[in-house]
Amino acid sequence: DGGITQSPKYLFRKEGQNVTLSCEQNLNHDAMYWYRQDPGQGLRLIYYSQIVNDFQKGDIAEGYSVSREKKESFPLTVTSAQKNPTAFYLCASSIGGRPNYGYTFGSGTRLTVV
């Protein structure tokens, strides 16, 4: 079955640590996205990539970094510069770099700072 896999489901980070969230898709989608969701809030865009080796900042990119070396993979690194990283992180993909056919989301990674 095609889909998006996010791992791990739960992640704990110590103060000052960098952590990387994995996102893999086998849908052959061109575009991939990272969103952050805080309790009771909507989704806020962190980064997105429409093609391999290219990505753009979203609304809240500070303290985050991404790479897109393969079409299937779009990992997100939460750096120590992100002062309030505790949140639910969602990865999504879409066909052709445009949301024409809707987004497919992963099941999310819940990151907690300890």
Add this chain to the structure above:
Amino acid sequence: LAKTTQPISMDSYEGQEVNITCSHNNIATNDYITWYQQFPSQGPRFIIQGYKTKVTNEVASLFIPADRKSSTLSLPRVSLSDTAVYYCLVADYGGSQGNLIFGKGTKLSVKP
């Protein structure tokens, strides 16, 4: 991007029909209207998309009046499992922009 406005929350009972209305006064000619459903601790799921008049699938119906300044998601005979947050989005699906904007959505609570 057209801004959308929808109720923060709604309550219903099992077996009732639920209608969630979304306002998008500044919708552009090329914009489509899409609804997503999100359960707790899961990613949003595409429900339905439309441009004008009425669209129906196995999950819901979407009603869009002629002026397209609002839309209504209709869920027939809801069950407890329909308790979720529902997002209304408006975006230019023919344009070059590469992302969707999700507001806070409408939290639907279905009671027995």
